[in-house]
Amino acid sequence: MEWDIRNEGQIAECLRHSDIVYNLVGRDYETKNFKFADVHVTGAERIAKVAADHGVQRLVHVSHLNASATSTSEYYRTKAEGEERVRSVFPNATVVRPATMFGYEDKLLNNMATWPIWWKLNFGETKIRPVHVIDVAQALANLMSTSQLTRTVSLPGPSTLTYEYLLELVASVTYRAPSRAPVVPKPIALAVARAAQMAWWPLINPDEVERRFIDDANVPGDWNVVGVCPDEVENHAITYLRRYRLAKDYPRPVLFPARPT
Structure with missing residues (x-):
């Protein structure tokens, strides 16, 4: 409609x-x-x-x-x-x-696989709590069968990671060499993002650069309220990233980098 x-x-x-x-x-x-x-x-x-x-x-x-x-x-x-x-x-x-979701045609894992330079901002130290879109969709569907909730329901991913770790995960799963792109200083990234607004198609924008420096909120999840147990990004990464492998690497096993301690 x-x-x-x-x-x-x-x-x-x-x-x-x-x-x-x-x-x-x-x-x-x-x-x-x-x-x-x-x-x-x-x-x-x-x-x-x-x-x-x-x-x-x-x-x-x-x-x-x-x-x-x-x-x-x-x-x-x-x-x-x-x-x-x-x-x-x-x-x-x-x-x-x-929180920021990952899934088919997302702007997280897919974007990292194609434009890793923009995820190296803040030296990749920004904290993120990625959540599977399927888990969020199931949570929303479950709300139909619950009593009315006059409240805020927070749905962060199960783990707090960093952009640096996710970039390593993408490189490991796709068997691609880690990006050698430099870490762009914030003022330069903002200037490039402002210039990119001249294009008629969406590119990185200044507010997106700003968000690259903001950690995800450290709040407890309300998954028990919606009856869902959120899954880790590693359990689904290959589903969304296999297409970035070279043909010779397509059947190779899935490897993950060590998680930060």
Whole structure:
């Protein structure tokens, strides 16, 4: 069904007969038509308001683990503001905060396999808690059969890793030599990212550079609430990374680097 996030009538047509509505709308880069606030704040509020006006009983709003009103990233700030706007018009909403997800066509493992230089920012020391998209999807599905949760549900991955370790994992699983790309200083990375905004297709953007320096929130997971046990990235890496192997390496065994202590 066609709909526009600025068109309340079209939103209403999509959800007016629903018992539960999931808002998974978001974007990790801005365009001339949609800024972060347009999608994460006013857009989220509009969806929640239309849902409330049409008697939808439950709303699940998907945000991000690092949503924070004081973050140096506009992406994370607008995620936090969006949560507040949603609650202001739909007080019983359930807010779900997953960490960065990995899976088919993700922007984590696949991106690391193709553009490792941008994950070496901050010397690869940034901490991340990657979570399998299948686990998050199952958690969201399970919410349909639970009683209404008027709370925030955090869904981080089971382990806290670093970008450096994930880069080593990608190189090991794909049998590719570790990237020799230099560590780009933050001011230079920001300048390159600003210049990249001249292109009409999405490349790295300044806010994405900023996020490369922000550790994932150190908060406990609420997986018990949704009845899911999250899986480790190593258990699924080959599924998403095998296509980056050379033909001669396709059948070779899966090897993992030593985890940081």
